[in-house]
Amino acid sequence: MVRRVARRLRCPIAPTIGAIVLFWLALTPSLLPRSPLFQGLVCGVAAALGYAVGALLGWVLRSCGLHLEGRLRRIFWWVVAVGAVVGSAICLVWYVRWEDDLRERVGTEAVDLAHVPVLLVVGLVVFVLIVAIARLLRLAGRVVGRQVSRLLPQRVAAVIGAAVVALCCWVVVDDVVAARVLATMDATFIAINDEFATDVPAPTSPSLSAGPASSVEWEDLGRQGRVFIANAPSAETISAFTGRPALQPVRAYVGVGTDGEIDLREEAQRAVEELELTGGFERQVVNVVTGTGRGWVNENQARALEYMWDGDAATVSMQYSYLPSWMSFIVDGSRAQEAGRLLFEAVYARWLELPEDARPKLVVSGESLGTFGGEAAFSGAQDLAERTSGALFVGPTGNNRLWQQFTEERDPGTPEVLPIYGGGEIVRFGDQQEDWQRPDPTWEGPRIGYLQHANDPITWWTWSLALHKPDWLDEPRGRDVSPKIRWIPVVTMLQLAADQMVANDVPEGQGHQFGQEPVRAWAEILPSPGWDDADTDRLAEEIASQQLDDVS
Structure with missing residues (x-):
C-alpha cells in the first residue's frame, strides 16, 4: 500500500524542473507589493503550470525515445535536488530585495522575517492541491477509458474517457458549483445592500x-x-x-x-x-x-x-x-x-x-x-x-x-x-x-x-499579457514602477491578476488609490x-x- 501511494506521489523529472523554474520566475518583481498569502498563491499556481508544461515536454521526449534510467537517472535527480535548493535560496534572497525596493517606491513597510516561510507554505499547499486534482481527473479518465475499451479500440477509448471526464467537470462546475456559489453571493450581497437603511435618517x-x-x-x-x-x-x-x-x-x-x-x-x-x-x-x-x-x-x-x-x-x-x-x-x-x-x-x-x-x-x-x-x-x-x-x-x-x-x-x-x-x-x-x-x-x-x-494593475492587466509583451514593459518604466520588472509569458499575467487584489491596499497616489x-x-x-x-x-x-x- 505504501509503495503504491509512493508511486502515486512521485514526480517525474521534467515536470519537477518545470515547477521549480516557474516557481523561481513567479518571485520576480511585479507592479505592487503583495502579502505573503497572495505571493504564495501566485507561486503555487505558477509552479503547477510549470509542472504541466514539464509533463507535456517529458511526454514529447519519451515519445522520441529519450529517457533516463538507472544510475544516470539518480545522478540527474541529485543535480535537480541540489539545484532546486540552491536556486530557490538565491531567488528568495533576490525576491526579498526586490520586494523591499518596491515597497520603498510605493511607501509601505518592508518585508519582515515571517514573509518567506508563509509564502513557501501557501505556495506548496496550492501547488499540491492543483496537482492532486489534476491527477484525480486523469485517474478518472483512465477508469472511464478502460470501461469503454471493452467495446472500442484502446486509443479511441482513452480519448472518449478524457472527454467524458472533461464534460462531467464542466457540468459540475458550471451548473452545480457556480450556480450555488452565485446564489449564495447574491443572497449575501442583497443583505449587505440593505445595510445602513435605518442608521441614518432620510x-x-x-x-x-x-x-x-x-x-x-x-x-x-x-x-x-x-x-x-x-x-x-x-x-x-x-x-x-x-x-x-x-x-x-x-x-x-x-x-x-x-x-x-x-x-x-x-x-x-x-x-x-x-x-x-x-x-x-x-x-x-x-x-x-x-x-x-x-x-x-x-x-x-x-x-x-x-x-x-x-x-x-x-x-x-x-x-x-x-x-x-x-x-x-x-x-x-x-x-x-x-x-x-x-x-x-x-x-x-x-x-x-x-x-x-x-x-x-x-x-x-x-x-x-x-x-x-x-x-x-x-x-x-x-x-x-x-x-x-x-x-x-x-x-x-x-x-x-x-x-x-x-x-x-x-x-x-x-x-x-x-x-x-x-x-x-x-x-x-x-x-x-x-x-x-x-x-x-x-x-x-x-x-x-x-x-x-503607471503601477495600477486594474489598468494594465489583460488576458493578452499571457502571450504578448506590452509596450509599457518595452518602454522606460512609468512612475514608481520597478525597473527590474520583466515580462514573462503567463507569469506576468498571473502576477498582475494577484496585484489587482491588493490594488487598493497602498497609499494614495499609488496603484488604484x-x-x-x-x-x-x-x-x-x-x-x-x-x-x-x-x-x-x-x-x-x-x-x-x-x-x-x-x-x-
Missing part, C-alpha cells in the same frame, strides 16, 4: 433623492446609494469654504430595490425623473456618473464639482448590481456598459429637450468599472466632444474600449503609460497634475481626461470661472479633511 432637502421632492424611497437606494446621498455637502458647508453664497447640490440616485429584479432601462428613466424632480436640470453642471458594481460613487469626484461650482451642480447615478466591482465584471461585465449607456442616453435625451440657452454643462465620469460603463455611450473622441462639456475617467480598466483605442493610436514617441492622443486636442492622460499640461497648456473645447497610475487627484483633474477639465491653482490646493485639503471625518 434626507430632508428637496435637492436629494429620497427627500421631500423625490419619488424614490430611502430603503430602495441600496447601501452605497444611501451613503452617497447622506454624504452630500450642505449649502452652508460649501459657502463656508468658498466665502460666496452657495446652493445645496443636487444628488439624484436610483437603487436596484430589494426584490432582486433589475431593469436597467427602467432604472435609467427613473434616474432622469429623479434628476428633474430634484431640480438637477436647473443647475449649471450635470454630472452623469456610472458607479461600480454595487453602486459606489467616488465622493471626491462629486464633491470637487459641487464645491467648484458653488453647489450649482447636480450628480446623477444608478445602481446596476448587488455585487462588488470585480465580481460584477466577471459575472456580467456587459451590465456596467449597458447601465452607463442607458443612463447617459436617457439624461441626454431629456437635456436635448431643454432650450439651448437653458441647458446645463453636461459631463460624464466614473472610476474603475465605472469608466468601463461610462465610455459605452460614445463612439470616439469626437462623439464625446460633441455631446458633453467634458469627462473624467479615473483608473480605467484594461478592457475599456475607447481607452484602448486612444492608447493604441497614441502619437508616435509617447509612452503607453502616459500617451498623447491627437496632439492632446480633446483627450488627455494624467498621472499627476502637471501631466494635464501635455503637450502644451492650451486645451480648448470639451476636455476628456483619463486619470491613471487616487486620493485627491480627481479634484485636481476636474480643476483642469471643468473649472468654474475665476478658479485658480490656489483654489484647487485649498479644495483638495478640504475634501481630504472631510474624508477623515467620514472615516471617524
Whole structure:
C-alpha cells in the first residue's frame, strides 16, 4: 500500500524542473507589493503550470525515445535536488530585495522575517492541491477509458474517457458549483445592500433623492446609494469654504430595490425623473456618473464639482448590481456598459429637450468599472466632444474600449503609460497634475481626461499579457514602477491578476488609490470661472479633511 501511494506521489523529472523554474520566475518583481498569502498563491499556481508544461515536454521526449534510467537517472535527480535548493535560496534572497525596493517606491513597510516561510507554505499547499486534482481527473479518465475499451479500440477509448471526464467537470462546475456559489453571493450581497437603511435618517432637502421632492424611497437606494446621498455637502458647508453664497447640490440616485429584479432601462428613466424632480436640470453642471458594481460613487469626484461650482451642480447615478466591482465584471461585465449607456442616453435625451440657452454643462465620469460603463455611450473622441462639456475617467480598466483605442493610436514617441492622443486636442492622460499640461497648456473645447497610475494593475492587466509583451514593459518604466520588472509569458499575467487584489491596499497616489487627484483633474477639465491653482490646493485639503471625518 505504501509503495503504491509512493508511486502515486512521485514526480517525474521534467515536470519537477518545470515547477521549480516557474516557481523561481513567479518571485520576480511585479507592479505592487503583495502579502505573503497572495505571493504564495501566485507561486503555487505558477509552479503547477510549470509542472504541466514539464509533463507535456517529458511526454514529447519519451515519445522520441529519450529517457533516463538507472544510475544516470539518480545522478540527474541529485543535480535537480541540489539545484532546486540552491536556486530557490538565491531567488528568495533576490525576491526579498526586490520586494523591499518596491515597497520603498510605493511607501509601505518592508518585508519582515515571517514573509518567506508563509509564502513557501501557501505556495506548496496550492501547488499540491492543483496537482492532486489534476491527477484525480486523469485517474478518472483512465477508469472511464478502460470501461469503454471493452467495446472500442484502446486509443479511441482513452480519448472518449478524457472527454467524458472533461464534460462531467464542466457540468459540475458550471451548473452545480457556480450556480450555488452565485446564489449564495447574491443572497449575501442583497443583505449587505440593505445595510445602513435605518442608521441614518432620510434626507430632508428637496435637492436629494429620497427627500421631500423625490419619488424614490430611502430603503430602495441600496447601501452605497444611501451613503452617497447622506454624504452630500450642505449649502452652508460649501459657502463656508468658498466665502460666496452657495446652493445645496443636487444628488439624484436610483437603487436596484430589494426584490432582486433589475431593469436597467427602467432604472435609467427613473434616474432622469429623479434628476428633474430634484431640480438637477436647473443647475449649471450635470454630472452623469456610472458607479461600480454595487453602486459606489467616488465622493471626491462629486464633491470637487459641487464645491467648484458653488453647489450649482447636480450628480446623477444608478445602481446596476448587488455585487462588488470585480465580481460584477466577471459575472456580467456587459451590465456596467449597458447601465452607463442607458443612463447617459436617457439624461441626454431629456437635456436635448431643454432650450439651448437653458441647458446645463453636461459631463460624464466614473472610476474603475465605472469608466468601463461610462465610455459605452460614445463612439470616439469626437462623439464625446460633441455631446458633453467634458469627462473624467479615473483608473480605467484594461478592457475599456475607447481607452484602448486612444492608447493604441497614441502619437508616435509617447509612452503607453502616459500617451498623447491627437496632439492632446480633446483627450488627455494624467498621472499627476502637471501631466494635464501635455503637450502644451492650451486645451480648448470639451476636455476628456483619463486619470491613471503607471503601477495600477486594474489598468494594465489583460488576458493578452499571457502571450504578448506590452509596450509599457518595452518602454522606460512609468512612475514608481520597478525597473527590474520583466515580462514573462503567463507569469506576468498571473502576477498582475494577484496585484489587482491588493490594488487598493497602498497609499494614495499609488496603484488604484487616487486620493485627491480627481479634484485636481476636474480643476483642469471643468473649472468654474475665476478658479485658480490656489483654489484647487485649498479644495483638495478640504475634501481630504472631510474624508477623515467620514472615516471617524
